[in-house]
Amino acid sequence: DVVMTQSPLSLPVTPGEPASISCRSNQSLLQSNGYHYLNWYLQKPGQSPQLLIFLSSDRASGVPDRFRGSGSGTDFTLKISRVEAEDVGIYYCMQTLQTPHTFGQGTKVEIK
Amino acid sequence: EVQLVQSGPEVKKPGESLKISCKGFGYDFSGYWIGWVRQVPGKGLEWMGIMYPGDSDTRYSPSFQGLVTISADKSISTAYLQLSSLKASDTALYYCAAGDFYYFDYWGQGTLVTVSS
Numbered sequence: 001d002v003v004m005t006q007s008p009l010s011l012p013v014t015p016g017e018p019a020s021i022s023c024r025s026n027q028s029l030l031q032s033n034g035y036h037y038l039n040w041y042l043q044k045p046g047q048s049p050q051l052l053i054f055l056s057s058d059r060a061s062g063v064p065d066r067f068r069g070s071g072s073g074t075d076f077t078l079k080i081s082r083v084e085a086e087d088v089g090i091y092y093c094m095q096t097l098q099t100p101h102t103f104g105q106g107t108k109v110e111i112k
Numbered sequence: 113e114v115q116l117v118q119s120g121p122e123v124k125k126p127g128e129s130l131k132i133s134c135k136g137f138g139y140d141f142s143g144y145w146i147g148w149v150r151q152v153p154g155k156g157l158e159w160m161g162i163m164y165p166g167d168s169d170t171r172y173s174p175s176f177q178g179l180v181t182i183s184a185d186k187s188i189s190t191a192y193l194q195l196s197s198l199k200a201s202d203t204a205l206y207y208c209a210a211g212d213f214y215y216f217d218y219w220g221q222g223t224l225v226t227v228s229s
Contacts, residue, residue: 001174039215041157048207048219049149049157060217092157096214100173101147101159 002027002095006104012112013087019080021107023093028073029056030097037097040069040078043106044089052091053078085111114138116208116220123226124198132223134191134208139218141189142166144210148182148193151205151222160206162213163191198227 003026013019029036036056041049051060053069056076066081080087088111093104115137124130134146147162161172165184172180181194191208206223209216 037214043157048222049209049216050219051211051215051217054212054215060215090156094157094159094215099162099171100175101162103157103159106156 001100002029002098002102004093004095004102004104006091006093006107009105009107011107011109013080013083013109014112015085016082019083019087019109021078021091021093021109023071023076023078023104025074025076025095029076029095030073036072036076037095038069038071038076039094039096040067041092041094042087042089043092044086047089049092083109083111114210114218116210116218118206118208118220118223121224121226123228126199126227126229128198128227130195130198130225132193132195132206132208132225134193134220136189136191136210139210141184142186145213146182146184146191146208146210147216148180149207149209151207152201153204160193164213165191195225198225200227200229203227 005024007022029038038056040053043049057069068079090106117135119133142165148160150158160176161182163170163182184191208220211217
């Protein structure tokens, strides 16, 4: 299985400030078509996960542009340009290049 | 509006079986992949498997192969997750999710399964 490793696992943030989460895979997520099969989900407290970013850098419908996904190969990053209070929750990266699709451990983002 | 509505919470005894349902609304049920994700209380997300209702193409995680069965009834836009020989360690929240094979756009509300003697 492809192993996904996120850091940090806990991220206290200040509203209005930027935040960044790293996700690494133990093998490249680049497909021959040029796409990286890496998604980001946010699970807000008490809610189901919601898709933020797919194919490494494409924002899902309705996702604010303060969320930006980037990266290549085995290293990926989710950046929030200016954190808002509603952004708290657990962020998961997920690879879908190979089955079984696998998630990172999650990064808990909370307000300082 | 796309919605996935899952069946309600369940309490089962060890060794029993269970079938959870997930009904899709507002989209072409046969044309989107449906997957199942497990979340043990307080823990992360685990991908269990995925199915394309249009042709019943199904893939399982090796961690769950033989322990669960994913199925669907296109006529009523409903997917199912069957869990067999339940153990206490199967106590978890089970989510269905729909979308492309490579990412899930839509998620159900989750079904809490508690296994206890």
